[in-house]
Amino acid sequence: MQTLTLPAPAKLNLFLHITGRRADGYHLLQTLFVFLDFGDEITLSVRDDRVIQRSVGAVGVPEAADLTVRAARLLQQVAGCSLGADIQVLKRIPMGGGLGGGSSDAATVLLGLNYLWRCGLSTDELAVLGLRLGADVPVFVRGHAAWAEGVGEQLTPVSLPDAWYVVIHPGVHVPTAELFSDSGLTRDCPPITLATFHAGLGRNVFQPVVEKRYPEVATALRWLSRYSNAVLTGSGSCLFASIESKQDGEIILQNLPDQWFGFVASSVNTSPLQRKLLTLPALHN
Numbered sequence: 001m002q003t004l005t006l007p008a009p010a011k012l013n014l015f016l017h018i019t020g021r022r023a024d025g026y027h028l029l030q031t032l033f034v035f036l037d038f039g040d041e042i043t044l045s046v047r048d049d050r051v052i053q054r055s056v057g058a059v060g061v062p063e064a065a066d067l068t069v070r071a072a073r074l075l076q077q078v079a080g081c082s083l084g085a086d087i088q089v090l091k092r093i094p095m096g097g098g099l100g101g102g103s104s105d106a107a108t109v110l111l112g113l114n115y116l117w118r119c120g121l122s123t124d125e126l127a128v129l130g131l132r133l134g135a136d137v138p139v140f141v142r143g144h145a146a147w148a149e150g151v152g153e154q155l156t157p158v159s160l161p162d163a164w165y166v167v168i169h170p171g172v173h174v175p176t177a178e179l180f181s182d183s184g185l186t187r188d189c190p191p192i193t194l195a196t197f198h199a200g201l202g203r204n205v206f207q208p209v210v211e212k213r214y215p216e217v218a219t220a221l222r223w224l225s226r227y228s229n230a231v232l233t234g235s236g237s238c239l240f241a242s243i244e245s246k247q248d249g250e251i252i253l254q255n256l257p258d259q260w261f262g263f264v265a266s267s268v269n270t271s272p273l274q275r276k277l278l279t280l281p282a283l284h285n
């Protein structure tokens with residue numbers, strides 16, 4: 001099989017605490033990642049000339065900076081692969097929204113090309129490679145809902161009940177690095193456990209900072225809070241709220257102000273990418 005279309009799901013951070021900082025400035029986090037059954041779609045076609053190119057991609061992201069292209073080049077180099085790839089990215093996940101779209105796209109390319117190029121790298125090796133592309137990439141490589149520590153790479157799989165969420169993008173692009181350097185960010189949260197999270201402890205420390213810097217996010221938070229408890233995902237700008245049913249979410253979206261984008265999705269413990277990969281036949285050299 002020379003062409004493969006694979007999902008690249010979005011994620012939510014159900015809470016996000018910063019517990020400290022590493023010597024290199026990176027922040028130590030505690031967070032809970034779940035995947036959504038909503039995401040981008042990536043089509044990979046093998047080339048026999050070593051060339052890696054993106055024929056369709058995210059608007060405004062230059063080809064060389066695209067995490068899909070960077071992931072393919074990194075794998076090609078590390079695996080010593082003499083094949084190339086044509087990459088098509090169908091973007092659905094809003095960019096700079098805290099839904100992890102770029103990281104998920106990168107993980108899908110790492111796993112997809114590892115399969116198509118028959119590189120034979122293990123999941124552990126691909127997660128280490130992924131971390132070189134971004135702190136959020138390893139969870140998408142491993143493909144299971146997880147309690148995360150470190151910079152997000154120390155992952156403990158968890159199984160949570162599937163839940164419906166309404167997700168709102170308030171039309172604002174929040175650059176992650178800028179938020180991590182905000183002096184108002186709480187960086188000394190006491191460590192918590194999954195049990196204390198379930199007991200109601202846990203918030204997103206980026207939320208007050210993003211609300212202050214981006215009034216449109218604060219307005220959207222207030223709007224969504226009329227229906228259910230609204231929370232920021234990652235470093236924003238997207239907000240989510242847990243709802244009882246898909247239909248409840250669709251009713252909320254009927255009232256969504258025109259300038260915002262929203263969708264309803266279910267959380268899943270196993271990423272749609274993992275589920276798809278498990279259905280593929282083994283390829284032999």
Ligand SMILES: C[C@@](CO)(OP(=O)(O)O)[C@H](O)COP(=O)(O)OP(=O)(O)OC[C@H]1O[C@@H](n2ccc(N)nc2=O)[C@H](O)[C@@H]1O
Pocket residue numbers: 013016025026027028029031097098099100103133134135136137150151152176177180233234235236
């Ligand atoms: C905040 C989170 C929560 O899941 O998600 P997003 O909001 O981006 O989706 C992640 O920690 C984001 O991970 P990711 O988007 O992969 O970040 P990276 O590209 O690795 O880092 C971007 C920049 O953010 C800062 N950074 C990132 C992660 C971290 N633990 N500490 C940091 O200080 C660094 O300045 C880094 O240069």
Ligand SMILES: Nc1ncnc2c1ncn2[C@@H]1O[C@H](COP(=O)(O)OP(=O)(O)O)[C@@H](O)[C@H]1O
Pocket residue numbers: 058061065066067068089093094095096097098099100101102103105106174176234235236237
């Ligand atoms: N394939 C890609 N999809 C989305 N963003 C990408 C991609 N490749 C590189 N980027 C860059 O990564 C930035 C962060 O994107 P994204 O992962 O969607 O947001 P977040 O980190 O907030 O979850 C984008 O603004 C864009 O400049």
